[in-house]
Amino acid sequence: MNAMCVPFDFRTPCKYRGKNIAFRVVEGSTTFWLSLLVEFEDGDGDIGSMQLKQANSAQWQDMKHIWGATWSLTPGPLVGPFSVRLTTLTTKKTLSAQDVIPRNWTPKATYTSRLNFA
Template sequence: MEGRCRFAQLLILCFSLLMLVVVSAQPLHHLPNPHWYPATATWYGEPDGDGSDGGACGYGSLVDVKPLRARVGAVSPVLFKGGEGCGACYKVKCLDKSICSRRAVTVIITDECPGGYCSGGRTHFDLSGAAFGRMAVAGYSNGLRNRGEISVIFRRTPCKYPGKNIAFHVNEGSTDYWLSLLVEFEDGDGDVGSMHIREASSSEWMEMKHVWGATWCIIRGPLRGPFSVKLTTLSTARTLSARDVIPRNWSPKATYTSRLNFFT
């Protein structure tokens, strides 16, 4: 009888450990803080325009096409975080019921808003004209834009890029001794806390340094591709490794797409 009890306890322990592994392996589709916070917002560019051309995050022409198009935003330094806030997604909602709808607009951080409205430690969003206007009730987009600065509430939201996998753009000027990468289309947290690369002939993960915006680099060499890339998000420390995503014959200004994303 005692042997049967021990066997049953062992089965329960094994099942509990298995469930722990399964739960831990499930993708987290939420960020740690779902609460709304107060901020202010303005808009820039054309009234119905897509916003910035490029921006301090370094995404370049990506901001002009979907899925970033008309969803871009610049933020004050408190959210930009020296570039580590690049790629994060936020819901922004205005509260004036006389002109604002109930829906929030989702924006992707692609730029920093320095000085002026964004100085003094304020939490501020400078949105594309199109994104700003979407917060208004139907037919009142121009009226909302005419108000200039407005009070809003905001919260983090998971980034979603349906049909897109994480891509790595090799920045211009990269060599076998100085390799610089930009991360694109990162689902989930959207931000990057650390990056490492590994040569195919090595088991060592080499740490990359954050340079500016969404750009990371490593000074070492000669570097031999193909390279695997491992990134860890800033917000929830989730990790993803893309094996041999950058080929042996890589070239500057090329973009290499992985087969992975955090929501796939």
């Protein structure tokens, strides 16, 4: 089958063996608008939801899906370090990267977790 003929809803698991999930802080992010690009997700398909937990908080805040693997959160001010929780769309498998983004995070920086789905 030609790649152009693949149905739109067809999903192929990503294969990033030996890499851990990383979070790139999107350029333009501030303490009032934080946007993260998820990189190197291995195996389990698309991310169905993503939450962020701020420093000294027990509450997970739902992030909004922007496009592709990019998610954002707008209520601020946001205080790091940040923990990030990912849940896959199909199998509902969940991973939590504790304090993966440091207090002194910067836009365009990438922060790598110690986790992956496969």
